[in-house]
Amino acid sequence: MCEIFCFNSNTPKQVNECLECFYNHSEDHPHGWGLANMQSDEFVIDKEPVKATCSQHLKDILSHPVVGKNVFAHIRLATVGEIVSPNCHPFHELDDNNRSWMLIHNGTIFDYPGLDKYKEHENGDTDSERILLFIIDKVNEFEKEKGAPSTIKERFNLLNGIVADLSKNNKLNLMIYDGDLTYIHSNMRKTLYYLKDEEGFLVASTPLDDDERWKEVELNKLFGLIDGNIIFESEEHDNEFIQTEEHEKALENFLNSLQE
Template identity: 80%
Template sequence: MCEIFCFNSDKPKQVNQCLECFYNHSDEHPHGWGLANMQPDDSIINKEPVKASCSEHLKNILSSPVVGKNVFAHIRLATVGEIISPNCHPFIEADDNNRSWMLIHNGTVFHYPELDKYVEKENGDTDSERILLYIIDKVNEFEHSKGAPSTIKERFNLLTNIVADLACGNKLNLMIYDGDLTYIHSNMKDSLYYLNNDDGFLIASTPLDDDENWQPVELNKLFGLIDGNIIFESEEHDNEFFFTDEHLKWFEESMKENNLGDGNE
């Protein structure tokens, strides 16, 4: 599995302290790190297939202020895919209307045949990248049928249905950004938390400090954020994920196939 982080606000803020707390978890998630500072004209994406705490590149980045309104971070514990740069999050892809989409994922897709065709199309070999390619194809289909770009609300409604379906039998903690809207989804208990304060929204796999106001993200819903506010909230779906012994066996076999050792990666 992995850990994910998002900062969403109405004004650019410095987030170095939050990022440092987040990346301190990399001893348990050593297979890569990523950082995305999404800006209208010049998004900055950095990622490496090395442990965050050992990365000189990340150290250099954090030695200067990291300032943004929409900042995302990821640390990877590989279960699907090799430990290579193309498998590090975030994943970035453009749709047919040149809108850039970014996705980071904490979870595993155990079964969803619609993703299989993207194995030959993706740059790496992760289920997470396939999710993004699938979403973009669905957005393109909708916009081609409409004959015009989608509205923010139309995209939210479309992703609500896609994510609810993808969540059936799969762990799907997602953070997605489409240039306007930040999408947040969790379907496993106690695996994603948020803190809403004067600075904006912080969302992370585990609370980043001792603030008592951290709360679990409500399960089985898609949330849409802009400028530190929830502007869309979906209905609740029924596809909560529960970890079983069968999933553990699957992880062990997958790690063995990918030479990832005994689970201490």
């Protein structure tokens, strides 16, 4: 599986120390890294299909202050898709109203036939990219029917339904950003944590330090964050993911195939 990271705040903050702690986990997640920083309504995205601790490009980035209100990071342990740049997170797409969307994913889609048609349209070959393309299509359909751009609340409600449905029989730890709202979702125990303090809102697959204020993200809910605060919280769905021996075997077989 992968690890994911998000920083959300009301004012730009430097996050180098948090990122360095996060990327140090790449020894166990060696198949790529990604970093997205939202600056002045524009995504700045860097990613490579190499281990984060071995990347000179990442070292160069972190040798300068990384400052932002909305910063996302990812380290990949491949479960679907080749180890190539198009399969590294974050994924970024525009909807029909020219709104930018970004997604990072920790998990695997074992069962959702509705994503299969996007295999012909994605740049890489991951289930994660297909999730974003699916979401974009649903947003476009909603806004076309409405005849106008969606509101923040409408997008949250729409994604809540999509994410709840996608999470059935699938591990779906997600971080999504739509230019306004950061969406957070987890449906597997002890795989996503948050820390809220005066600096902002940190979310990561594992706590980044020994601060006792780290708490597990509530399962089976979608959260919407703006400026370091939760402004939307969904009802709880029933689709907790519990990894079975069958899941573990499928993932092991895939990892073994990468070494052949």
